Amino acid sequence: MKKTGLLLSVTLLFALAGCSSPSKTPASSSSTAQTKIVAVGSTALQPLVEAAAQQYTDATPGADITVQGGGSGAGLSQVASGAVTVGNSDIFAQEKDGVDANALVDHQVAVVGIAPVVHPGVGVTNLTHQQLVDIFTGQVTNWQQVGGADQKIVVINRAQGSGTRATFESLALKTNKVMTAQEQDSSGTVMKMVKSTPGAISYLAFSAIQSGVNKLSLDGVAPTDANVTTNKWVVWAYEHMYTKGSPKAATAKFIHYIQSAKVQASLVKKMGYIPVTAMKVARTHDGQIEDVK
Structure with a gap:
């Protein structure tokens, strides 16, 4: 009888130990759970x-x-x-x-400010609003027509659904009736393409503009942070x-x-x-x- 009682006690202790160990696991996992x-x-x-x-x-x-x-x-x-x-x-x-x-x-x-950007070889640093509209609607097709080099204009656009495109069309062009042009899904791709494509023009957020392209002024107003803060650059x-x-x-x-x-x-x-x-x-x-x- 004593052996039976001892065996029962040991078995009970193991059973209790087995029941108690899982209660620690949730506390441990919840403390390291990621949001x-x-x-x-x-x-x-x-x-x-x-x-x-x-x-x-x-x-x-x-x-x-x-x-x-x-x-x-x-x-x-x-x-x-x-x-x-x-x-x-x-x-x-x-x-x-x-x-x-x-x-x-x-x-x-x-x-973020958004500016027209061009390949450095186009020979233009400033456009009027109307000239910009004429380029993106296909009315002007050579940089020579706006005082630049005798070079074909290559328009690069952002894809539909781009907020940068929507802002540029609304505030810079004041129209979304733009010419059919190659469309890119990201600012990074636009930056690379304008830099490497002679005659190219597109638009980028200031934060996405890197060396190798030129920002254009509009109607004599430069695309700067200071001009954005006062809405001089619209x-x-x-x-x-x-x-x-x-x-x-x-x-x-x-x-x-x-x-x-x-x-x-x-x-x-x-x-x-x-x-x-x-x-x-x-x-x-x-x-x-x-x-x-």
Whole structure:
């Protein structure tokens, strides 16, 4: 009987030990669980969000952030459908057909100027508004017609759904009835093509412009940050990070990190964007310009 009792006691102890061990596993796994944030959309905003995500994840254990391009239209559509956490966009949600802007929350993280860019060999540094329109609508086909070299104009456009394209057509051209031209999905590809294609013209966010292309002035106004802040250079856009409804705590923390004074003064400016707080004017979704109070 004593042996039977001892065996029963040992068996009971092992059973209790076996029951107690799983209770530690959830606590351990939850403490290391990662918060997944997926941001998709604007290729003009993509480099800033990627750089901020790298800094943020380096300093925030457990943060898991994926950033992808695809264009502003894709970003807005996907965040509205709930497919992604954040939709990056160069345009207001109200400007995107088929998207319920009332269901989205706008987080403005920067401002970006957009400028016409050309291959250095075209021999032009300034265009009038009408000349720019004539080029993109196919009325002017040789740079000599606008005071440049005797060289065929090669128009390179962004694809439909690009927020950069929508902003450029709305504010620089004031028309979307542009000529049929080769279309590119990303700012990076446009930069490479204009640099390597004699006679080329396109447009890029200031933050995407690198050496090897020339920015054009319009009607004698230079595309500079200072001129953007006063709306003297009118071709600019907010960089938006949209969420469907109020963001969850982890997403809000990351967005607030990009909006913080420290990141705005360092990373945002360093990468060629303009801090929202530097603007002396504001633009509403319907294009109205207001003084910042």
